[in-house]
């Protein structure tokens with residue numbers, strides 16, 4: 001058979017629908033490294049995939065994903081990678097809806113928070129966690145940086161089980177060998193270290209996991225500290241977000 | 246006000262990702278991120294498996310259900326499909342391969358193997374379907390992205406085939422019959438079956454290639 005004749009059989013070849021002689025002829029021909037036929041075979045795979053995708057669409061039962069993951073010894077961790085952008089958008093939207101967009105002048109800030117989330121959305125886990133924060137009615141929001149000239153801006157969210165979510169933008173560079181450190185300051189108490197984080201450009205999303213009682217927290221703060229972090233905050237305080245006001 | 250806002254936020258959160266995810270699922274059979282996904286699977290990242298399922302689970306399940314026509318069996322075989330992909334992904338060429346094409350081929354072949362083994366219709370000399378989804382076959386560059394638009398056009402082209410053309414395509418793709426098996430089943434000369442199949446594939450191939458059908 002000529003390459004042209006062979007190429008008309010590649011779909012059936014890939015499906016295993018050819019007789020032994022035809023199959024053998026194709027395999028021998030492909031084994032000789034014919035580039036025309038290699039390209040035609042790739043195209044045939046595309047055709048097959050297209051035809052196989054024409055089967056009527058039925059959503060699988062929800063538990064099937066868990067079963068599949070269980071079969072490989074994993075568990076369903078929720079969101080797939082493909083959801084990241086959807087998730088980023090959802091989080092941003094939730095921020096916007098959450099805050100109610102009561103005043104027009106807030107629009108710029110919200111756009112900023114949204115930008116921040118999209119910029120740092122490379123880590124799905126943080127986004128997923130952020131989404132959990134924002135979708136839970138127990139979450140207590142706070143904001144910071146309003147009314148200052150060029151301050152870091154953003155939002156803090158506290159949740160009794162999940163902890164603290166910080167979304168910040170307009171951060172000054174931490175500097176060589178330095179890092180940002182978040183602090184949770186109880187009402188009438190000393191600042192407690194709440195994790196180190198890096199910025200991406202001037203933006204950052206940071207989460208402190210763990211239970212806390214938002215009602216007992218007076219403030220969430222951020223300082224710049226040596227790379228290993230500090231036990232007490234180094235002045236000046238970069239971000240100070242009063243909680244529950 | 247606060248409560249209302251929270252409710253609204255939750256509602257949107259519930260609705261939006263679902264809608265978008267379905268869009269993502271339907272948009273293409275070969276995602277820009279497939280290469281990265283294949284590499285993560287090769288690195289035994291269990292979360293990559295969740296992503297793989299999110300991308301192709303629905304399509305694989307629908308295809309298997311079309312072949313076996315029983316939802317409980319389709320669930321079992323979908324699980325087997327993904328397990329098989331997980332176990333064999335090391336032989337897949339992440340840079341060149343078409344992950345979606347491979348997953349669908351595995352799904353199809355698992356389903357047909359199942360039907361064959363339960364009906365005992367496994368004739369001597371038949372090619373084992375498990376050799377057909379060797380990942381090496383799907384590691385050829387040039388397999389193409391299939392946009393939803395192209396798939397839609399393919400579907401309308403498929404619907405315009407003659408009943409005989411449609412029948413042989415369905416027999417080949419969903420029943421796993423060889424051309425001589427089709428000839429026998431349809432009580433038609435082998436040459437006739439070959440003509441139907443060839444012309445049907447020509448039409449579908451041209452449709453996917455964007456060539457107007459003369």
Ligand SMILES: [Zn+2]
Nearest residue numbers: 003034036037
């Ligand atoms: Zn050739």
